[in-house]
Amino acid sequence: TDQDAVAVNVPVVLDQLFHVTFVIYDSEASKSFKDLVTEYMRPAMLAHAQAIDKVVLGQIGQFMNNSYGNLNALTVNNAVDSILGTREIMNRNLAYVDGRNLILTPSTETTLLNLPIFTQANQVGDDGQALANAYIGRKFGFGTYMCQHMSSVAVTPTVDATYRTNAAAAAGATTLALKTGTTLFDNNSWFTVVGSGIVHRVLTGGQSTATSITFTPALQGAVLDSAVVTFTTPGAVNNVSGYAAGYNKKINVDGFTVAPKVGQLVSFSNTASSPVYTIIDVVTLAGPTYDLTLDRSLEVALANDAAVNVSPQGEYNFAFHRNAIALVTRPMELPRQGIGAASANVNYNGLSVRVVLTYDGKAQGTRVTLDILAGIKVLDTNLGAVMLG
16 A cells, blocks of 8 residues: 655744854954954854854753653762663654764763763773763764753752642652642742652642642652652743744843843743743843843743743753754845945855955944854654753
């Protein structure tokens, strides 16, 4: 029997514009033995690479339902178990075996490099490369890399640890009975519970005197009666007009006792089930208030004073197959001829960068701009998982 070959169109909105601009002044160029435009092109592209790293790795929030590990408790004794548990989640989700990657935070990499299985040449079989260069390489079916922009939250946000469970719950449960705590919390709040090891997000039961909540992902381990439940304390959206769906610039927030951090996951509480974003930049303003830049455009509108729920302290490592996420770029339109600009589109491995050189008469120098028009889209959450540490 012939089968139908079906192609599915997945829309990817090109709503991310990365740009780096610098000026090479005539006085500097005249005194230099090198072509300064070429000299500064590499660090300009490194800035682009760092920004794109943050956006791509920021998609980790959409894979939190596939979590495994020991939040704030990754050690040499349980590190291998954490990797294998993450691998098992991907195996059960039928993720492709070939082409998997595991991106580690600096702290997680340090823990793994303390294990002989990752560094000793007689166990690794790499002629000493791991020991000489801290190179982990391919382990347990993952191409393993450290990235300085992988989500690592080193400072504890303000928390409420006054809640206790009101009954035991088995591993795999998605509901907890609670004894009343001292404060209220919202849907989409992040919490941990002793016995589970991973971080959870409230789906229903918040915004009340909570006696029962449903949440995601399911409990990793069994939870005892009267186990401590710790919620992170939210801030709030600080904009009278709110923010429309599709907005992709800075979001102003207030109400935090501890400043939000780059790499934290964030969800908002004005919708029943908020999308999960990642903070990729924080600017502290007077008040204090904070301007947050997220990994992608808002999927739903935000109202003023909507709760801004941030994830707890810990290491968030990302395992994924390359087909899990699409980063799409498109060549930018070049300036018209005759307006005093030299320009070109350059492509490398599917990444399109536009370079424009214009002469700035007022500044008396050459202005160099490198920009990338891009869109990011998660294609299949079954092709990724989160290893917590």
